[in-house]
Amino acid sequence: MPEPARSRRCLSRIGTCGVLLAGLWLAGGAPLPAAPPQSSPFDAGRAWAHLEEIVGFGPRPAGSLALRQTRAYLTRQLARAGLTVQEQPFTAVTPIGRVEMVNLAVRLPGRRQERILFAGHYDTKLMRDAPFVGANDGGSSAAFLIELARVLAARDREFTWEIVFFDGEEAFCAGWSDCGRPGAPDNTYGSRHYVAEARRAGALPLLRALVLVDMIADRQLQFRRDTNSTPWLVDLVWDTARRLGYGDVFVDDVLPVEDDHVPFLEAGVPAVDIIDLDYAPWHTPGDTLDRVDRRGLQITGDVLLAMLPALEARLMTDAPSR
Numbered sequence: 001m002p003e004p005a006r007s008r009r010c011l012s013r014i015g016t017c018g019v020l021l022a023g024l025w026l027a028g029g030a031p032l033p034a035a036p037p038q039s040s041p042f043d044a045g046r047a048w049a050h051l052e053e054i055v056g057f058g059p060r061p062a063g064s065l066a067l068r069q070t071r072a073y074l075t076r077q078l079a080r081a082g083l084t085v086q087e088q089p090f091t092a093v094t095p096i097g098r099v100e101m102v103n104l105a106v107r108l109p110g111r112r113q114e115r116i117l118f119a120g121h122y123d124t125k126l127m128r129d130a131p132f133v134g135a136n137d138g139g140s141s142a143a144f145l146i147e148l149a150r151v152l153a154a155r156d157r158e159f160t161w162e163i164v165f166f167d168g169e170e171a172f173c174a175g176w177s178d179c180g181r182p183g184a185p186d187n188t189y190g191s192r193h194y195v196a197e198a199r200r201a202g203a204l205p206l207l208r209a210l211v212l213v214d215m216i217a218d219r220q221l222q223f224r225r226d227t228n229s230t231p232w233l234v235d236l237v238w239d240t241a242r243r244l245g246y247g248d249v250f251v252d253d254v255l256p257v258e259d260d261h262v263p264f265l266e267a268g269v270p271a272v273d274i275i276d277l278d279y280a281p282w283h284t285p286g287d288t289l290d291r292v293d294r295r296g297l298q299i300t301g302d303v304l305l306a307m308l309p310a311l312e313a314r315l316m317t318d319a320p321s322r
C-alpha cells in the first residue's frame with residue numbers, strides 16, 4: 001500500500017526532529033505544537049517484535065491452540081519484565097458451542113486500590129475459509145500492551161494500574177449481532193465476563209477508568225472520536241495527542257463504536273476506545289504484517305503515557321460515580 005498523502009510526523013526518539021523543530025522556532029516561524037517526547041520510554045521496536053511473534057502463531061480465534069500458544073508467549077514476555085500474569089478462565093456459550101476462554105491481567109499496585117485499566121483483545125476473528133492472522137485486529141493491541149506493561153511497571157503510581165488482555169472479543173458469526181439468539185450477544189465475551197466478575201466480587205467501584213486500544217497500527221492511522229466513550233476521557237486523550245503534535249492522527253470526526261469498552265460503560269465505568277476502524281483489510285485475510293506499521297504503536301504509547309498524570313489527577317479530585 002502506498003504511503004498516505006498526509007504529512008509524516010516526527011517520530012524520531014532522538015535528535016533529528018527536535019533539532020528541526022527548534023530551528024523553525026528560532027527562525028521565527030509560526031508557533032509549533034509541543035514536540036513528541038524525544039526520549040519516549042515506550043519502545044515501538046520491542047512492541048513490533050512482539051507483534052511479529054504473535055502473528056507467527058497464525059490464526060488465533062478463541063479456544064484455539066494458537067491462542068493458547070499466544071497466551072504462553074504473553075505470559076513469558078511479561079515475566080521477563082518481572083510481571084506476574086493472573087489468568088481469568090471461563091467458559092463462554094457461543095453460537096458454535098461452549099468455548100474455553102481466558103482473560104489475562106497484570107496488576108501494578110499503587111498507593112490506592114482503585115484501578116485504572118489499560119486493555120485490548122488478543123483473539124482474532126474465526127474465519128474457516130481463509131487464514132486470518134489479524135496483524136492489526138487482535139495483534140496490535142496485544143503486542144502494544146506487553147510493551148506498555150513493561151514501561152508502566154517502572155513508574156510511580158497513585159492508582160493501581162491493570163493491563164488486561166481480553167479473550168473472545170470477536171463474534172463467531174459473520175457479523176457482530178446476536179446471531180439469531182436474542183439477548184445473547186455474540187461478541188466481547190472476555191470484557192463482559194471481566195465486568196460480571198468485578199460486579200460479583202463487589203469490586204466495580206474500584207474500577208475508575210478504562211483505556212481500550214484496538215487496531216492501532218494501520219499504516220494510514222487515524223483515530224476518530226468514539227461517541228459511545230466517556231466524553232471527558234475522550235477529550236483528555238485527544239487534547240494530549242494534539243499537545244504532542246498528533247492532531248492529524250487523533251482527528252475530530254466522530255463515529256459510534258461497539259467494542260470491549262461497552263460492558264464497562266454499561267456498568268458506569270468511564271471508558272475510552274482508541275480504535276482506527278478505517279482499515280481496508282479489516283476482517284479480511286489481508287490483515288497482515290505488511291499492512292501495519294510500528295509508528296501507530298509509538299504514537300499510541302506516547303499519548304497514553306503523557307495522558308496518564310492528568311488522568312490520575314482528575315480521578316483524585318472526582319469521587320467515583322457509583
Ligand SMILES: [Zn+2]
Pocket residue numbers: 125137170283
Ligand atoms: Zn475484529
